Amino acid sequence: MIITHAATAGPDLLPAVAENNVALRQLIEGMLAHAITDGDLDPDADLPSLAIGIAGIMRGVLVQLMVDDSVTPNAAAEAAAALVDQALRHSLARA
Structure with a gap:
């Protein structure tokens, strides 16, 4: 949530938010x-696009954990991992 606050608090913090996003990606x-x-991912995979998607999933899961007590850390982690795994397997299958 810090990133959301920083991104919306004003233009002064945007460079730090952008730098953090780049580092994560x-x-x-x-x-x-x-x-x-390791041969687990298609060599032609679009790594920057995948990184954007994975970062988005990670942040979305964090928000779910913070605002919904019915979401457990294990369930959130499993759901995120399954989604990423499915996307990466799809990428490998296309190779």
Whole structure:
């Protein structure tokens, strides 16, 4: 939620938010690159697009956990992992 507040609080914080977003996406892209090296992901996969999607899923899950007591951390993690796994398997199947 800090990122949402920072992004909407005013233009002064936007550069820090953008920098944080870039760092997160780069971290995810690095993990995806390892998956390509290991043969677990299509070498032609669009890593920047996948990283944007995965970061979005992670943040969405965090919001669900923060605002809905009926969502458990395990259920949220399993749902996010299943969604990402399905997307990555689809990417590998197209190879």
